[in-house]
Amino acid sequence: MAARTTLRGPLSRDEIITAALDLAESEGLENLSLHRIAVAVGVKTTSLYHHVSDKADVLDAMADHVLSSVVIPDVDSMDWPDAVRATSYAFRTAAMRYPSSAPLLLVRRPDRPALLPIVDLALRALRRAGLERSQTVHVMRAHIAFLVGSLLRESGVTANGSAATVIAGPHVDLLSAELPAVAESADELAACDHDAEFEFGLELLVSSVRQRLNARPDRPVG
Template sequence: MTRDEIVRQALVVAETEGMEKLSLHKIAAAVGVRTMSLYNHVGDKADVLDAMADVILKGIVIPDADEMPWEDALRALARAFRVAALQYPHSAPLVLTRRLNAPAAMPVVEAALRILGRAGLDGASAVHVLRAVIAFLIGTLSREVGFAPTYAGAIPGVVAMRERDLIESGLPAVAAASAELAVCDHEIEMEFGLELLLDAVRRRVEALS
């Protein structure tokens, strides 16, 4: 038994049974040892959760972006983040809520800041943009893994209402967009939001030049 094996089995338990069912007892059973034996390799459950998040972060394949236009490089990095998170959809909230400041995340931060520097942003502006991109990724991926609402087909009492009833209820904008609200393609939504961010960054770069 090693720490890596404990963390690997913790991810297996979380992905097969859900994060709410994850416990040191179940992890120990998956590894094939008594619960107390885990403490030779991990501090506590929080230590295991942090290590699980680090596995996901280390799975981000940072693109070789030096030869790409900065826009393509930032797109590639954001997509790589999404791919890594969706390999462990039940465990991904650990990254999104508790470990984005972990050492394992620093190579991603380094890559993003280098890309934004190539775009022509100074250090302070690059950090502001980085934080905006991180906030966007946290939001869109939280929605995709079921950690945040999508408004797709699940607005209480709204989807079943006829358009006329929605309008009479004082919700004309919801009525007009009801077909679009009923579905949510997560990849399309991420790409749409990413392009909005890129447009904003371009304008900031132009304003600074």
């Protein structure tokens, strides 16, 4: 990548982070380096240190950028299932603008301030559903684990159809004897409709919360 030859204005932290996100998409997150970022913005690597402390700082800021771009829905005007759905899709939409950076949402610190508005949305919706405070935290964590896991699969970080395609290939006869359930589901394992998978997992989460709510006794016993 050639450095810019035109004169440039003052460098900013936002410009560095935007360049890092774009580089992750074009060249892969694993290839991201401060040197590559410096070349992309047309400065020497040492100039970056006036705005970021190191590569870890850049990666944290990239995760913050993705989280901060979530368009917060008006969950207070919705019933709790729709609030959970709206929050989930808003998170997914923001994250998939930079799918190569999706792993950062998992491996960077999970208590980052940029995540807190999303956590607050989920907790408010679940409390409104009638869950106890401790239960809302458990469900919220399961919810976030589902969201991030789905994004990792969708961005190609985790194994999906590629490994399953091998299962559906010439080895299926051998597998049918040793792994009958895998062989039986080979065609389904080889396909992955990300939209359908996300919707299925989300509805499974919503229905499990509803089932837990319905299982509560209506009146105290005794």
